[in-house]
């Protein structure tokens with residue numbers, strides 16, 4: 083089955099008890115057993131819930147993976163993966179990771195006794211040279227937030243395999259519609275389903291997909307042990323969003339490309355970051371590992387902080403808000419919003435300047451979005 087068909091049908095057979103076509107919200111904590119230990123595979127809803135199973139099965143299928151696990155947030159998924167490690171273990175992380183991921187890796191992992199180093203992963207070769215004897219995980223995302231840098235997935239996974247280090251790819255920005263990391267050798271795919279997968283800015287969630295039985299068993303154990311699981315209603319909302327992922331992503335990418343090209347020609351714009359533009363540094367690699375360039379566009383307004391503030395506050399169709407990936411367009415000022423937890427010197431070193439603005443391009447009429455940007459600039 084192809085992507086759009088799987089998004090609508092994988093894990094979502096009609097309900098066996100009632101024939102309900104849409105997976106019901108199994109709003110129950112427990113399941114009645116016929117006899118001691120005789121049940122239908124469900125015992126307690128932290129451990130398993132049928133609405134969650136439908137979502138986990140569908141996500142696994144869309145990533146071409148064997149196993150899916152969902153969580154109450156993307157950060158809960160990240161924390162659960164890190165809980166696999168033991169004191170003394172090393173994590174090699176890309177220096178361009180989501181602010182909340184950075185906070186977990188830089189601030190809380192040390193209490194677990196983990197060593198984390200953040201290295202530029204745009205140069206895959208020098209990045210993987212930082213793998214040491216204690217390295218247990220390589221952590222990266224591509225395209226990155228908010229600079230939309232592209233990291234060569236295959237170059238990293240091939241080197242990691244040789245060194246027997248597991249890789250985690252945060253696929254939130256591309257979604258499985260445009261990029262499937264397991265096919266390129268990644269061990270664990272991670273998502274904030276809060277973003278494009280849910281797609282309507284109304285539910286927070288996270289997910290992990292893997293094809294390794296061993297990693298799945300360990301992560302499934304930790305999912306239940308830690309218990310940062312999504313509610314049945316959250317699973318249902320996410321599953322509902324997922325059904326239209328393919329059509330939404332096509333429109334997000336189409337609008338984003340048009341906006342990126344328009345911004346690139348604007349006299350008050352210093353630089354545009356969109357992997358779909360030929361001038362983008364990662365464009366050639368992006369073409370090999372993505373089937374489309376998704377809906378995020380960042381740009382630097384000429385005039386630094388004052389100019390960026392003016393633009394962000396003058397937009398009318400774009401809402402000034404955190405988060406991304408919903409059907410509505412959002413604008414964000416990374417320096418003080420998404421990356422507020424990253425120290426200024428680190429932020430500037432990776433290129434998140436004071437003039438930088440990030441757009442999550444929605445699926446509205448693109449002419450309205452361009453007109454809005456025009457008046458704000």
Ligand SMILES: *Cc1c(COP(=O)(O)O)cnc(C)c1O
Nearest residue numbers: 155156157180182254274276287
């Ligand atoms: C939002 C986000 C996360 C964290 O997910 P939450 O659902 O907010 O906990 C992780 N990675 C990326 C790339 C994100 O955009």
